Amino acid sequence: MKFLYYLNVFAITLFVGCDRNKKPQETVTEQTRPNIIWLVAEDQSPQFFPMYGNQTIALPNLERLAADGVVFDNAVAPVPVCAPARSSLITGMYPTTLGTHNMRTYAPWRGDGESPYPSLGIPSYSPIVPKGVKMFPEYLRKIGYYTANGPKEDYNFEKTDAAWNESSAERHWRKRHNDQPFFTVFNFAVCHESQIWKRSKDSLYVAPDAVPVPPYFPDTPVVRHDLAVNYSNLKRLDDQIGEVIADLKEDGLYENSIIFFYGDHGGPFPRHKRALYDTGVKVPLIIKFPNNKNSGSRDDRLISFIDYAPTVLSMAGIEPPKVMQGVAQFGKFEGRNKPEYTFHTSDRFDAIYDRLRAVRNKRFKYIKSYNTDLSHALPVAYREQMPMMQELRSLYKEGKLNDEQASWLSPTKPEEELYDLEKDPFELDNLAQREEFQDTLKHFRTVLNDWIKETNDLGRIDESDLIARWVPNGEPPQLASIEMEETDGKILLSAPKPDATIVWKSPKDSIWSIYSEPLPNDRPFEAKAERIGYADSETLIFSVE
Template sequence: MKRSILSLVLIIISNLTFSQSKPNILWMVAEDISLDLSMYGDTIANTPNLDELALEGMIYDNAFAPVGVCAPSRSAIITGMYPTSIGTMHMRTGLDVGGWGKRMYNPNPSQKRIDVNDNAIPEYSAVIPSEVKCFTEYLRAAGYFCTNNSKTDYQFAAPITSWDENGNQAHWRNRKNEQPFFSVFNFNVTHESRLWMNVDKELTVSPDDVTVPPYLQDTQKVRNDIARHYSNIELMDDQIAKIIDQLKEDGLYDNTIIFFYSDHGGPLPREKRAIYDSGLKVPLIIKDLDGKTKGRMDDLISFVDFAPTLLSLAGIKPPNYIDGKPFMGSFKKELNEYVFGSSDRFDEFSDRSRAIRTKDFLYVKNYYPNKIKYKDVGYRKQIPMMVEFLESKENGELNEEQETWFTTKTEEELYNVKEDPYQMHNLISDPNFKKQLNELQKMYDKYQKKHEDFGEVPELEMVQKMWPDLKQPITALPRVKQTGNSIRISCETKGASIAYIISDSLMENYDYNSDWQLYSEPFNATSGKYLYLVSERIGYKASDIVIHKL
């Protein structure tokens, strides 16, 4: 009896130690939301579930996406790298939006993608530097069960090695008993497209109650679209409740670290795709284990900091190549002095701007000041207010602040973000801010010297280097070296990752939704079984599947 009790105590201690060293982590990711929530002082939308999460967690007041649109920003999240550092800054490269990605690409250049030299660009999957991995591979190698439900949109096809499950059914509930998990749930109900796709749904927020920013006209149509956005936020809050309820049903809520954030700023004109706070500043709430860390934090956080922070929380030292800094966990580093932002191609229109954002100022460097700020992106013109806005422009009905969106740029811009939260008043020629301008220019020059910027060459030239002759490179076949029962696998392609399945018999059906395991170190396998192998480097076409009889 005493031995049984002792064994039970040892098991409990072992499980506690395991859970503390490898905490469960959940991400709940909204789309296209600025600080449109009550914890940021905006009480228009009723979000009781996010309000409760905020009370139990840390609210970050200075979190930023690196680009004001989803795909480049999501590439930063999954790699820990600024998009300009890895060639993923153009929106969008192909159609790898969800699941395992589109593995066939249209090689014909399209007028829907035009670089700064007016060259048409084909679909492509970005070939990023060989050392850069999806950070989830490090988690999987450490024993985590990693799931994504379900958007990827990384500017490259999601490698088969990046997730245990990736799709609409992906869930932590499919893991092994006691296996730590990292699970992502994406909520698209607040996406820009829902401003017109949800037009027939009931508004739960009155258009009379919304605030119209100065860069938009105060018309009934504008108010209706803003009310639709807040109504969509309320729909999202209901969806978030379901995920939190599942955590609580499973007894996992207290020992799961929860992140809530948006993939970039709001969906309205001059928000999404903007290099200002309206496009880059996002909500971020983090509930720690047992809610032990609460309050507010004004530290500058960038999406490139997410990957190293997740690794740090899991007790994994982030690789040195990562641009970001861990702001939580065992390997927490000093605070950011600034965050970096960029703006390049958005669908049919290319440009190049870079930004340095401190707590007090925003500095923007424009490489094509002759181009106007407004990009006539066809997708955006489906927003009901956008048609009215452009008609008002043609009729000369916009005021001075609204008209600035349609003017050419200065080579540099400077904004006092505390005094000018919408960044409407450019201080670049104001002698009273000469000191601040010089400091930010030095920060920018220092950043540019330290980081490669793939935007320095036209996109077509970049793609031709990634895909010689505009043909997607192919990952070499994986190689197996078997010594007795010991299996060692390699691939000649630099930077390739390898996935495998061990089966008792020849499998009739296998695909990218099969139970592929990440190869991270040699392992032992029983003879007589069948080993299925595939190798893949990010941006390359995956190798054929190899079958090896053990």
């Protein structure tokens, strides 16, 4: 049974909510290429936001953005933790296909040659991704976009120099040339998991006794305080986003820009981050289209991070590469076949391997565990710093949690879980053993198994074997030197590896440009080839006497 069989084939128009009688989107030209901005909130679930029905705290800037845009009710991350999820965003690929499915594969900040996890002997490494996979901003730069990102990268592989004009905390579209179109990513860490304990003594913008406590958490002062800290951090997030939107409006760019606001995976709490429940994989998503097209509407389509890269390229008038596993949801190259399912994975966190896989549609979620002797509540040292996590451990040990609150902390977990997301949005009632749901269970089991085979899920392979394949002798393979030919006053460059990218710059420049046409032979330059998973080729230095 082929994976494509499970795609829901239907024709739709180019913008959300448009019907067949409305005019399609105009052809994208160099003069009409849209400016695209990503506003990325770390570690947040939809359930905390006013646009998803939670009025605990006002977020005026995001609420206005939602009023000007489209709110998506079924936006998801393929992995409930940052680095693997971001590898998907930047490539349009599943982390399990890329080899970025384990948390923290590329971690050079831990020290040159030092193993991030000494007990496992795992070095910092970049997987050798499938043929043709690139960081998608490279395609934008090739047609003239100014691309800027910051301050976070964290792709689970070493970035390529072709992707960004700038990647730093100081990134801004205002650094581009004249009216150059731009793609700019603003990442906001103020609502990250770590801020629950780091800001625990900061001012609160909502009283702990005023916050709603979801049924999977006990109603205690510690839990309420941590929830209040998160709502307060969302107020800080909203203020920071307001500054970016104010800059857009000051520059006269807001109306005609495309703005994405989304979370990089689910919320910061236990049973959120690192969990395949919707609290871990479902994300808030708002897209404001040019001229506020379809403002104030909602869209319940399934949209995953693998769709973001092809969608942005399509919006810019670029046909997405065939290697991308996502679907362009909007734009010139909008796909006619929209996904009927989304797929989610969980593998190694720190030094603990716990492989889980999940498939979801609008109604049901199926979760498969390959390590039933491990608790869902893995002892991740980073998370154990959170007061709420410590509270949950203590109450579980004392037997003071009810069944719904205790199930996530149980020392074992079921091999299969099935949830009705409409009737049980918090996924507390496992239907896998119910006789009346056996056909549904078998169907989702088949869909997931077919996806695992069709996408070459590398989680089936021991990480040590993957490292031996990608980093032989402890070093990544190096690309062969680029070749140079001089003819008719021009310098022609080529890379022996066909899918490598050649970048070049003048000796005094700091930013690498993408080589796309012959260079003049009357000025010096440096050039090299690069590809994800490989060490760059030796730098070619061309001098002029």
